[in-house]
Amino acid sequence: MDTRKITEITCPISISDYPEITMAHGGGGRLMNDLIGKIMLRVFSNPILDARHDGAVIAVGEGRLAFATDSHVITPLFFPGGDIGALSVYGTVNDLAMCGAHAKWLSAGFIIEEGFSMETLWRIVLSMAEASMKTGVSIVTGDTKVVDRGKGDGIYINTAGIGIIPPGIDIDxxxxxxxxxxxxxxxxxxxxxxxxxxxxxxxxxxxxxxxxxxxxxxxxxxxxxxxxxxxxxxxxxxxxxxxxxxxxxxxxxxxxxxxxxxxxxxxxxxxxxxxxxxxxxxxxxxxxxxxxxxxxxxxxxxxxxxxxxxxxxxxxxxxxxxxxxxxxxxxxxxxxxxxxxxxxxxxxxxx
Amino acid sequence: MKYVSEYRDRESAIAYADLIRKLVTREWSIMEVCGGQTHSIVKYGIDQLIPNSVTLIHGPGCPVCVTPIELIDQAAEIAGFENVIFCSFGDMLRVPGSITDLLGVKASGGDVRMVYSPVDAVRIAAANPDREIVFFAVGFETTAPVTAAAVLQAEHLGLNNFSLLVSHVLVPPAIEAVLSGEDCAVQGFLAAGHVCSVMGYTEYEPIAEKYGVPIVVTGFEPLDILEGIHMCLKQLEEGRADVENQYLRAVSRDGNRAAIEIMRSVFEITDRKWRGIGRIPDSGFSLRERFAGFDAGKRFEVGSHEVDEPEICISGEVLRGNKKPFECEAFGKECTPERPLGAPMVSSEGACAAYYRYRLSRKR
Missing domain, CATH: 3.90.650.10 (PurM-like C-terminal domain)
Structure with a gap:
């Protein structure tokens, strides 16, 4: 598909239905599935994505890799039983595990709001380190952006991860x-x-x-x-x-x-x-x-x-x-x- | 006792169903008034346990469903105003007006907040003296006392930035509206247990007598409903028409006097339009003159226009119990919970939404 054609596709979720994104589009239900199915999958479609697994399974040489990503926007940042740091590591590790993969490497992207407490950031990062250690993954690359006060909810964290699928596993x-x-x-x-x-x-x-x-x-x-x-x-x-x-x-x-x-x-x-x-x-x-x-x-x-x-x-x-x-x-x-x-x-x- | 799991016990449910089967000698139709009961019946499949000769008719008792579309339009308009924080119970947020719903207003930048109690809205008003806080006061006699308490609290705190868009409705006039319909097939009622926990059940006694129908105050768990059905059928089989109380663990004959008093001090009875049914005399509450300052309808200049229900929608007949959701041409096609045409599809407690969610065949 060349670029000219892509821009000619009209948006399949009719404007009269939902001119704007509502919270329900992120709720994990039918509206979110519609959004992914009608917009993302339609435009990005390829055999790996179309499998709609928790992560992408990619053949590399003789072996196979799993690749997954997850963004974390939770309020409150600390809750009984965990925090956004551990959540951001386990979220991606778990998605990879569902493909049968051993998680190996993670990236971590931070979007931090101006004025966010340094001490809180430190606690979150330590929690990520502990979670990585427990699951045997290394955070090997990352990115940090700061946005103006009022333009973020304290902190958002995205992680992406790569895992190795051992030979002989056929989860499909x-x-x-x-x-x-x-x-x-x-x-x-x-x-x-x-x-x-x-x-x-x-x-x-x-x-x-x-x-x-x-x-x-x-x-x-x-x-x-x-x-x-x-x-x-x-x-x-x-x-x-x-x-x-x-x-x-x-x-x-x-x-x-x-x-x-x-x-x-x-x-x-x-x-x-x-x-x-x-x-x-x-x-x-x-x-x-x-x-x-x-x-x-x-x-x-x-x-x-x-x-x-x-x-x-x-x-x-x-x-x-x-x-x-x-x-x-x-x-x-x-x-x-x-x-x-x-x-x-x-x-x-x-x- | 956890007051939950023991009322969902499979063996007891089957035993009750057996009792009902042994009791029934002919066809009967019973209406459960409340949407919460409809939801339980369809969710747990209570109708699958009882004999085919007993028809359960789903009543108009879902406050979200019967809130008129014009009022939702007004709510959306007020919620869109610059300085307003609009507070509402969660399940009203998704109910479509003629143009948008409250979640849509929020997505467009309106400050719409979900609260669990009108008292939370008062708290928000006290904390934001520069903003106008409006609470969407919806519900039957169950929520009206808390709304009334919120008004008194706001008055006590001297708040002049708090107001209500009132749409409280009352159960007994709705039962009478159903019974006085020409084509009414209902022979007995299950009254809503939570409404009666506030109001008691003396006001149902004249209705039972006037129309010769048994009314059983009933709870919401599967065993409550099965017992309520059994009590109602027993009266029908014996030719009685009394008011009986199944929900003994929550309801007394006189109800909660303090709640009734506070409600009467703030509200007076008024005519109300019910979505899908029309105007029912003396079927709702409005603020008394003394509290007119808290009336958002008077405080904000908003348009009021009549909106017609889509022609294909048979929601009025569903709400009056004359038709089941499956009998509607639009059900599950043009009309779904994402794009509801009529009132009973909008709230999770509406009969159409319950059938859609728990019954409609959808495998490709």
């Missing part, structure tokens, strides 16, 4: 087959509700801690055992529901899960009840799903449970032949419902 959603099991690595909704509770000043009896954690060591242990993993996905924005919908939309199958098997901490459930949220859609930062042959699922759960953030791993459902929706759930009382992708972000209810 197209290998998902009917009968595969869906394994969830732990309880859901903690990160989103931990941040929400602080940001909105919601006082709860006990503090909810973010589930922020590196997933690389769990993934490494899973891959070591030749469990024939077909797909992995970390459950960040949009939560478990969006992650499963993204997977199911890429294959000609449906996924059925069981509500009573999905672990949710009491505090998280309680905070969700107060706000009218569904924990299925709340963000996580240390949880992922693994789709693999049914006969290997019990073993995967055993392996995950040996890790701190995998103690509550469960088989929550199975892949089925295509049904009337991508993701179905047996509700707590035994009836059936669709688990749809959210439109934008969840908004607290009036009553």
């Amino acid at each position: 959603p197209s290998r998902i087959t009917e009968g595969d099991a869906v394994v969830l690595s732990g309880d859901i909704g903690r990160h989103g509700m931990a941040v929400m509770a602080i940001r909105e000043g919601i006082e709860l009896e006990s503090t909810i801690r973010s589930d922020l954690a590196p997933l690389d060591s769990m993934v490494r242990d899973l891959l070591r055992e030749e469990l024939d993993i077909h797909c992995m996905r970390d459950l960040t924005r949009g939560g478990l529901a969006s992650g499963l919908n993204e997977i199911a939309s890429m294959v000609d199958s449906s996924i059925r899960i069981e509500e009573n098997l999905i672990p949710v901490q009491d505090e998280v459930q309680g905070a969700c009840e107060i706000l009218g949220f569904d924990p299925l859609y709340v963000a996580n930062e240390g949880r992922f799903v693994v789709i693999l042959p049914r006969e290997n699922a019990e073993r995967a759960v055993e392996i995950l449970r040996q890790h701190d953030s995998g103690r509550q791993a469960e088989i929550i459902g199975f892949v089925e032949k295509p049904q009337y929706a991508d993701v179905l759930m047996t509700s707590s009382i035994g009836s059936e419902r669709i688990v749809d992708m959210m439109s934008g972000e969840q908004l607290p209810r009036i009553c």
Whole structure:
């Protein structure tokens, strides 16, 4: 495609629909998927990007690399269970792990607002260093920009990372087959509700801690055992529901899960009840799903449970032949419902 | 007791469904008034557990859905004014007016803030004396007392930069509007538990008597709703039409007297237009004359114009319980939660949105 032609493509999201970006376009739901699908993928389309994995998988000589990027714009910068520094490292390391890659090198880009506390910056950088050490990645290049006061939210951090995919690993959603099991690595909704509770000043009896954690060591242990993993996905924005919908939309199958098997901490459930949220859609930062042959699922759960953030791993459902929706759930009382992708972000209810 | 998980227990739900099956001898239609109950019914699949001879009709009890489009336009206009901080509950932000929604106003630079309580808006007003703070006061009798408390607090603090765009609505007149409709198929009601926790249920007693319909004050968890349905059907089968209380753990007959008092001191009853239904006499609250200074409608010069609902949309019939969302031609096609045509698709508690989210077939 030459440049002249590219500029002639008209914007596919009609101006009458959304003349401006709204917060919902970043919420991890259908609007964000539309934005990526109709604007980014359409213009940038190439086989690596079109695979729509958590990271790009690139063949280099005999081997394969994974390449991923993630930007972090969180308020507050420090929250129970983590901070923007650790988050920025684990975010990219986890995306790489979902491709089956060992993260090796990271870049770090800082956009800092004029007047930002030097001491706070130092704490964030130390936290990044600690997170890198834990996951065995090196931050090998970076960039720093300062913007005028009022033009940034304290600090934004972007990281990009490269990891190496060991030979023999073939994680590819197209290998998902009917009968595969869906394994969830732990309880859901903690990160989103931990941040929400602080940001909105919601006082709860006990503090909810973010589930922020590196997933690389769990993934490494899973891959070591030749469990024939077909797909992995970390459950960040949009939560478990969006992650499963993204997977199911890429294959000609449906996924059925069981509500009573999905672990949710009491505090998280309680905070969700107060706000009218569904924990299925709340963000996580240390949880992922693994789709693999049914006969290997019990073993995967055993392996995950040996890790701190995998103690509550469960088989929550199975892949089925295509049904009337991508993701179905047996509700707590035994009836059936669709688990749809959210439109934008969840908004607290009036009553 | 956690007051949540035990009301979602599968074995008890199945046991209740069995009781209902044994009780029912003919076809019955029951309306759950409140959108929160509709949401639970569709989300948990309660309607799949009960016999086919029992039809659940979804009522007009979603305050977000029934807020008239003209008022949303007014809210958007006020929110766009230079010096205004516009505060609203979260789920009103996405409700489309005829031109834009509040999130759109925010994207264009308006200062629109989501709050959890009108009292938060008062706090913002106290902290920003140079700005005009407007709160979008939406909701049934459940949220009205807190709005009233916010007005009294603002008065107490002597704030003159705080005002409200009031759209509070009342449940009993809506039930009467449904019952007096020519084609009303509703034979019994589940009343909204949270509304009754404030108001009690004495005001439903004359309605049950006048129209000969049983009314059961019901909670929101699956077992609450199944028990409410069972109590309502038992009355119908026995030919009774009483007001009964399923939601004993939250509701007393006289309600919360302090809340009622504070509400009556700030608001008076007025006619209100309900989106999708039309004007219902004596169905809402407006500020009493003494508090006129807090009325954003009077404080700001905003246009008021009638807006017609799209012709294809059958939201009025859905809100009155005459049709199910699936019976609408536009459902899931021209009308989706991203681009709603009518009221019940706009809020997550609207019947159309609940069906879209939990029921509509969408696999390619």
